[in-house]
Amino acid sequence: MSQILLSYGSGGKLTHQLIREIFIRYFDNPILSQMNDSAVFSINGKVAFTTDSYTVTPIFFPGGDIGELAINGTVNDLSMMGAKPMYISIGFIIEEGFSIEDLERIAMSIKKASREAGVEVVTGDTKVVEKGKADKLFINTSGIGIIPEGVDIRGNNAIPGDVVIVSGTIGDHGIAILSQRKDLHFSVEIKSDTAPLNRMVEEMIKVADIHVLRDPTRGGLATTLNEIAQSSDVGIEIYESEIPISPPVENACNLLGLDPLYIANEGKLIAIAPKDKASKLLEVMHKFPYGKEAKIIGEVTQEHPDIVVLHTRFGSHRILDMLSGDPLPRIC
């Protein structure tokens, strides 16, 4: 069989065949292979638990695909609480007629991403809907991570005097997706930055008492900073000249009239930490491939609580609001 049939979602023989031949084959581990209604394992301590559904289109894009994105996204959501990501669940909703070859390609990519992040897919679910009732493939990943003792990283922990660090160039993921949708041909191919940030975070929390970590996905850097400002009831000031943006992304944004501060990232983080730990933090981040361009881009202030202010390259400043409207639906 080369295509997914409705019967693959029936719970009967074909569902078992699909699970055995694709999911168990690629994701095999002692917990998953027990094939019970739930995965069973032991945990002691503080845990983080998160969920995300992925509806990105196209499902294969420069720099990654929906499978890798689904693993990295959930790994990063756990990491943003300082947790060590451990266990992942995967739920597939597949459109009838979807290619089994593409499903295997995605399963392989999930396997590779799980291995890089050091997590295990321990439980899953597959549903199939009629042709035209879903767009190819949607994936939900939920995840559980363990928070090391003493770590307390939360969106409402930012305090005046803290620095704002970003781990690298912004806007790459959103522009990579957009380039595929509009069939735009830039002179340089722009790749998604999808990446697991957990190993870098693991080292970061060893050297500094980080107050807030967030990955600026949907809504981009500007929206995420607004969430932090509101949650912590502080002001944030950032400097346009300090924000790392790759020249191809900057050119694409200029061409398309988009503001890179609102474009999604899938392998970047914002860290808010005490100023006196900033150089130590940057030193650690620069050692990792996903943090080698990390920079301080601003600071947390007592003034203008709940408001993010951008100091432009031209010396002026303006309020940076949350995203309103949606320039790029189904980016993740």
Add this chain to the structure above:
Amino acid sequence: MSQILLSYGSGGKLTHQLIREIFIRYFDNPILSQMNDSAVFSINGKVAFTTDSYTVTPIFFPGGDIGELAINGTVNDLSMMGAKPMYISIGFIIEEGFSIEDLERIAMSIKKASREAGVEVVTGDTKVVEKGKADKLFINTSGIGIIPEGVDIRGNNAIPGDVVIVSGTIGDHGIAILSQRKDLHFSVEIKSDTAPLNRMVEEMIKVADIHVLRDPTRGGLATTLNEIAQSSDVGIEIYESEIPISPPVENACNLLGLDPLYIANEGKLIAIAPKDKASKLLEVMHKFPYGKEAKIIGEVTQEHPDIVVLHTRFGSHRILDMLSGDPLPRIC
């Protein structure tokens, strides 16, 4: 606004508004309301972790809706490991143009079902896809439960001599959904049996060393018994005359040429336990509304391992195979 727009999935202002005005409003609890990238709580011991996506159509049906089904389904998957369900994540994939009134109705139903089962929705995610790219609303629920010390219930634990108990009438959910799809009008309205089984399971595991628990959802009683037989490498024999089926479901199955043994249930369980504990177990089950028609329907045998045999009402017997094909897609 009366309809979901693409911008509600942007991660920006409208997403925050939707989360605040619907999800936080209905599901509010101290963990969820922190609005971090992950929910944080403490756990000590053995846990069960499960995921399920729900694509049922229609989303409102006699006896329930997709929201209630999503909570009960995940609560039951955890219960089938003997776990006490605790924390639930919800991921919505919503089709552009979906009615906000219907979304609120579903949120209310999720709230009600969570309360009945005693679980909390602690984290969530919302994606919106363009009109025609999904069918109204899909929901993923993942869940975490705590397994009490000493409890070890697994699909591969059945042993010869055990009895097979079913908690009540079979086929109700599948036929309730089918009645809506084909616009069939039966003289008696058939309602879905969607229900949380955790409180009954909690008492059951106190009185007997249960070997296997399973909820016969997709694929029905026959498929689930086959899974258990294969997993435990035992034979199973069941008696048609002992299997509880409500007369309206039996009539509908006759009319439609369907075998109720393959029809989905959403509020029933199969328990496999030592014979000498059977009467004690039934006594406990009969005290619960969702177990008052519990019955012994068969036994586990050493003969014909991996095979389920049905003794018919007419004194003959035949092999009962797993579901092949799919008589009823999108039943859950």
